[in-house]
Amino acid sequence: MSKKIIRRAQVSTSYLPDSLPEIIKQIYASRGMQSADELELNVAHLQGMVAETALMGMDNACQLLHQALLNKTRIIIVGDFDADGATSTALMITALNLFGSNNHDFIVPNRFEYGYGLTPEIVDIAAEQKAEMLITVDNGISCIAGVKRAKDLNMQVIVTDHHLPGHVLPIADAIVNPNQHGCNFPSKSLAGVGVAFYLMLALRKYCREQNYFAEQGVAEPNIAQLLDLVALGTVADVVSLDANNRILVEQGLKRIRAGKTRPGIQALIEIANKNQQRLVASDFGFALGPRINAAGRLDDMAYGINCLLAPDLSSARVMAAELDDLNKTRREIEQGMQQEAERVLTSLNFDEENLPNAISLFQADWHQGVIGIVAGRLKEKFHRPCIVFAKSKEDDTDFNTAEIKGSARSIPGLHIRDLLEHIDSQNPGLISKFGGHAMAAGLTIKQQDFEKFQQEFDRLAGKWLKPEDLDSIILSDGELSVNLLTLEFAEKIRDSGPWGQNFPEPLFDDTFSLVQQRIVGEKHLKLVVEKNGKVFDGIAFNVDVKAWPNTQAKQVHLAYRIDVNEFRGKRTVQLMIEDLRTA
Incomplete structure (x- = not known):
């Protein structure tokens, strides 16, 4: 428009x-920018400005992790299937190696089989892998049933997340999330990978105070070597670049430009045909991030995580090439879906001058892994909050029981997660589950309820949005x-x-x-x-x-x-x- x-x-x-x-x-x-201090984008300034111990729940998490390291506890990291989740998982796996652990691994849910986060099914898989402690990264704050299942199986659970919490919190042993109620950490815009980074900073400090490194014969780790992952995940997750996040991103960029990065990121830079010495933040969002995301959208995010964990450049290049191929396929699927979505809008007599307050679309053959990108494209083109739905399971043909998953993108002036929460409270049972941020969210509804949801979404968006919010500026x-x-x-x-x-x-x-x-x-x-x-x-x-x-x-x-x-x-x-x- x-x-x-x-x-x-x-x-x-x-x-x-x-x-x-x-x-x-x-x-x-x-x-x-409010002061000249915000021009200081160095790590020393970061540590002086925002201490990692300011995060609520950090003391509990560090005590648990320190004891787990001493006891050689079997730790399983539970990630998410986007670039933030991939970088968070790779960061935790790498950091635990640096702390001397050799009894840890990761699970990342396949979006097509298990859906988002720490579900009871994922906990059962972790149990098969002899998990004694679970650490969630970029998820967990809304995983009430999954955490309960883990506690029923006598696992310890540390939740690290940045998504907005609901009214009920999971019964985890420790929760580290800048957005949980009562947390005074000033940077509420940390990505999941940023939260994981701060946990590792705090753990190093705690272990130093406990004389862990000297007693265990472990070299004290340089946590700054994880900043390339933090920068990539922070930009790819499109969180706000407040002063704190700008420092994290700038320091990660400096390390990458200086050649101090892991083989996986170097290989992704090469396959994207970018100049490593002149890399900029937007390259994370438009070149590297989409290639990692393609694994989670079309196949298995383990490909993306393993690329970031690659031990050498030759193996990393092989994995980066596979991710590049997946990304090309993703682009083709996305373009086809976007064209179909625009045809649907045309058939409804919608055009740039005649649009609803909010757009929600569903088509049975759309690809679940790409709906978020298509929602974003439609939001950009029409400047309307948009939700695109796809079938939760392709083989579920029973109209009365089939579920569909939606990915939402919003515009300034409409907090999409708050709106979904309001719809849920006013229409009990209409939404099976939901979560997210102000500008992006995900949800699940029954296929038979799509039209009802579509009408309610448009009606409520019309009430919450001001006329000027609908102007594209x-x-x-x-x-x-x-x-x-x-x-x-x-x-x-x-x-x-x-x-x-x-x-x-x-x-x-x-x-x-x-x-x-x-x-x-x-x-x-x-x-x-x-x-x-x-x-x-x-x-x-x-x-x-x-x-x-x-x-x-x-x-x-x-x-x-x-x-x-x-x-x-x-x-x-x-x-x-x-x-x-x-x-």
Whole structure:
């Protein structure tokens, strides 16, 4: 749908150092940076700003883990089937190795057989593997039945999670989650991998105080070597890049750029054709993360975890190639589903000017592993909260009992998990289970209840959303002088990051003369534009090929990011076009 371009208001930058260019200070201040301290993106500053022991439940978790290490307890890590879950699992497995454990392993649920989290069925599998302690990563806070099953089997359970808790908490031996009630940890936006990282920091401190390393003959681990995993999982999970997360991501990026990363991440960088020395945060979200996620979406996330745990580069490259193939297949499935979804909307007489308050779609042959991506694509295109459903089990053909799983994506102004909780409270039994965040959630309902849910979702979204929430807006940092459209300034922007969720990369808008235009790769538009006698290359992805190329257009208004294009050793400025319209 057409978007409004709104330029950010100018704000005070007096508290930021004069050594920064004014435009960079304005960019920082407009994104909510509150002090010059937030410019310090080093680990020492992180430890001074937010202590790991500030996380509620950390003392209990460290005591339990310390005793488990002494007793050589059989520990099973229970992960999740997305990139955050994969990096969290790999981090815990690697860290326990560093602490001297040799009696631990992981289980990651197959989304098609067991669904999300620590279910009773997963606990039974862990029991078969002689588990004495379970540690959940990126899940567990809503796994009431699974934790109870584990306790019934006399297992100890440590829950590490970052998802929002419900009214009832699991009866775990320890819960570490910045979003649990009563936790005063200031960074509520930690990803699951961030929570796992903090637990390992706290465990090292606790073990040092207990003289564990000296008594056990174990070298005290350098926990910073796990930051490459933390950075990857944090960005891939699209959590808010608050000051704390920006430090974690920047430190992980620095290690990777310096060559201090594990073979699995290096292999993923290679297969994605990225420059390791110039890697940026968005590469985690658009290049590495999707390849790891493809394993959980189409097959088994163990592939992704094992790639991250690969002992050497040659084996990592083999696994990265398999993940790349899965990601290509995922793209094909996703594109087909998105086209079908848009056809369904057209058949309902919905278009960009006539849309419901919220979109929910179900088709029996859609792929369960890709519904979240399709929901996100539809949300971006139509600027509506969107839930896409697929059958929970392909072979379940009984309409009266069959369940369908939905993946939800929301827009600013609508907390999707709160809305699902409200629907659940007002319609007991309509939703079998749900969980998630403000902007993304998952749920299960009966297939026969889809239409009822669809109507309730649209009705309630209409009540909760304000009319202005339904306007699709592009926030621009304004016009950029053509004198700043240089490699030097593009590098300055890159080095001023990391950029990401709620700390977006600078975006500018301006009118240019159109010099050249051509379609590449079926639906991408390559442009050459000119202003004040200077010529620039640009690219717009996934354009409407019915509208572009436009031979009548002489001038175009672009909303764009400034980037560096590297081709055959030559580096040039390139405009990454977010919005394109005739002027």
